Amino acid sequence: MRFTLQPPLLSLLTCRRVLITALIYSLAIIPTKLLLMLLPGAEVRFGACIPVVMGMLWGPAGAVGSALGNFLGDFYAGDSLYVCFWGAVANFFLAYLPYKLWYGFNVDAKTCFFIHDTRSFLKFLVIILVTSLIFASMLTAIVLSMGNTAPLESFFIFFSNNFDFPLLLGIPLLFLLRGSRLTFVLPPVQKKSARPYLLVLLAAAVGCMIFLAAAVAGSPSQQFDDTLFLAATTLLLIYVSHLPANYDPQPFNNDPRFFYSIGAKATTGFLQLAILSVLFIGFSIFITNPALLQTSQQLDLWQTIFTTLLLSINIIFIAVLFILWQTEKKIVQPLIRLSQSARKFAGCQYLTAPAPVPKKSDAGQTVDEIDDLNDSFIKMTADLRRYVSDLSTAIAERETLAAQLNIAAEIQQNMLADTAKINQQLKQYQLFAGMFPAKEVGGDLYDCFFLDDEHLVILIADVAGKGIPAALFMMVTKALLKNNASASPGKILEQTNNTLCENNDSMMFVTVWLGIVHLPSGRLTYANAGHNYPLLQISDQRPEQLCQRSGPALGVYCNLSFSDHTAELPYNSRLLLYTDGITEAENRQHEFFGTDRLAQRFERTHIPEDILFAVLEFSEGAEQSDDITVLWLERQS
Known part of the structure; x- marks a missing residue:
């Protein structure tokens, strides 16, 4: 289905559409005028649906073509020019009024898509009813001027033709054309009030009913009175034909899938079923009552047919309207809401759009699968919204914590001894140290500082645990170790231990190895509080462990004494202090690096970085x- 704005009236495309419509309509009405004439000027006209269809399709071109086709058909049948002229005028409005009323009366966003729901179906019924009333009144006035003495019978035939067949044949044709590649013509949009035009249309309809009442109650009208009625009605309809179009073409430009919505499909299906039901009822009556087909009077036969169709249409279409209304209320509208929620969900709009509110259900009220699905979707959206909110908060808190941890790690690294500055003051000694925490901050510790010009304190420690508490x-x-510094490593550990044991409710502890190097002689005095044994290598000999232990880890028991031990650091000797992060490092086979591998690598290497590598x-x-x-710590020759 495609749309285009109304082209100029004198364009080649418009002229071609006028000729096509005129040819189709004239070929459709000529056989019925010759074979199914019931009263003078009043015949059974199956083609009465064509002006409505062509008018809805091509607008002015369809209306002018219908007028021209009717003129040709009447002229071919031998009618007077008076009848041909007024018949053409009436057929113009039969095609043009539905077109203008559809786009100018009770407009909604989906007007361009023809019948798509209960409201649009009811709107089309009202338009066809009003148009059929006016058109049948005008044709009745025309046949009265020809000497027809049965105005009521003629009006009934005209009204039945132009109400029944546009519904039974016109709607299926429009549905068929909507699914084709034909282009529907849209009137230009005008932002004007439609009220004056609708009041004039109402006045024209009331005038038609007054005319019919006078024609039925009085003597046959004179031609002058009929012509005056036709002229007055034509002037009113000319004014109504200027009804401004006020539809919104934007939806079908943005979302062409609109044509095949569930509501439109349901409406189409129910209408087609209703039309088939009406036709089936009509055929069934004559199949079950063959005597009707033997009626000698053709007028009586078709009056029976039209009466049957009118009653069937009224009953079945009213039932279809009710079914469509219930279908839209119970199925289509919940699905539309669910579809809109899903579209917002897919576009992540559920984070910014107002939270959907579940449908309130009274106690004992029945629910179906769609209600259950919609409630589940609303709950899922609410849960996801809450989850995203909580996740955003958690991420923000985590980012804040990460930033704080980075600052803490930087502070911790800055508080460690600067070996480069110490090396500048050392002679014949070289010092290297490094700490690499498993997390942002760690519980390991190394330090080195001068007690005086001849004594250097070196220490390494490992707090139980990792992370912020250990740090x-x-x-x-x-x-504490630096504040308690003295000439005796054992005394330093003893005083530090007593302080750590105070208020240590968390029962944390730390292993410490602390040594004091007499730089001129290389004498090393040390104490070990539960730490890994250091490795000492002298010249090219195999590394040996300083296995003496002075006591347990600090922070466990108060009032402990730690003994001092001594060792020598001759020239070309190296001392390696380390934590269990090296010896207990695991590979993918869950094997430990171990002290033996460390000793072997320490023996072969000459640079500290090789241990880490x-x-x-x-x-x-x-x-x-x-x-x-x-x-x-390395003492060089």
């Missing part, structure tokens, strides 16, 4: 499970 405990331990190579990309800290 805080490590910071406290570092401060060996651990990284061994882990084979496995995630680091613990903090890694090393301190390397």
Whole structure:
């Protein structure tokens, strides 16, 4: 289905459409005028649906073509020019009024798509009813001027032709054309009030009923009175023909899938079923009553047919209207709401759009699968909205925490000893240290500082656990070890331990190895509070562990004493302090790096970085499970 605005009236396209309509209509009415004439000027006209269809399709071109086709048909049948002229005028309005009323009366967003719901179907019924009334009155006036003495019978034939056949044949034709490649013509949009035009249309309809009442009650009208009625009605209809169109063409430009909506399909299906039912009833009456076909009077036969069709249409179409209304209320509208919710969901608009409200159900009220699905979808949308909100909050909090952890990690690294500055003050000694936490912050610790010009304190510590608690405990331990610094490593550990044991409800503890190097002689005095044994290598000899342990980890028991031990650091010797993050590093086969591998690599290497590289190579990309800290002190010759 395609649409275009109304082309100029004198364009080649308009002229071609006028000729096509005139040819089709004249060929349709000539056989019925010759074979099915019931009263003078009044015949059975199956083609009465053509002006409505062509008018809805091509607008002015369809209306002018219908007028021309009727003129040709009447002229071919031998009617006078008076009859031909007024018949053409009446047929013009028969085609043009539905077109103008459809786009100018009770307009909604889907007007362009013809009948698509109960409201549009009722609108089309009203338009055809009003148009048929006016058209039948005008044709009655025309035949009265020809000497017809049966105005009521003639009006009934005209009204039946132009009410029954546009509904029974015109609607299916319009549905068929809507699915074709033909282009429907739209009137230009005008932002004017439609009220004056509708009042004039009402006046024309009332005038037709008055004329019919006078024609039925009085003597046959004179031709002058008939002509005056035709002229007055024509003037009123000319004014009504200027009814402004006020539809919205935007929906079908944006979403052509609109044509095949569930509501339109349901309406189409029910109307087709209704039309078939009316035709079936009509045929059934004559099949079950063959005596009707033997009626000697053709007028009586067709009056029976028209009466049957009118009654069938009224009964069945009213029933269809009720069924369509219930279908839209119970099925189509809930599906439309569900579709809109799904479209918003697919476009992520559910985050910004107002939250849908579930349909309130009274106790004992029945619900169907669509209601259940809609409620489930609303609940899912609400849950997802809440989940996204909670997730956004969690992400924001996590980003804040990550930023704080980065700052904490930077602070922790800055609080560690700067070995580069210490190396500048050392002679014949080289110091290297590094801490690599498993998380943003860690619980390992190393430090080195001068007691005086001849004594250097070196220490390494490992707090139980990882993360922020271990980092805080490590910071406290570092401060205490430095504040308690004295000539005896054992005394330093003893005083630090007593302080850590105070208010240690969390039962955290830390292993510490602390040594004091007498720089001129290389004498090393140390104490070990439960830490890994350091490795000492002298010249090219095999590395040995300093296996003496002074006591347990700090923070467990108060009032412990820690003994001092001594060792020598001769020239060309190296001391390696480390935490269990190295020896307990795992590979993908869950094997530990171990002290033996560390000793072998320490023996072969001459640079501290090689120790870290060996651990990284061994882990084979496995995630680091613990903090890694090393301190390397080398005495050079």
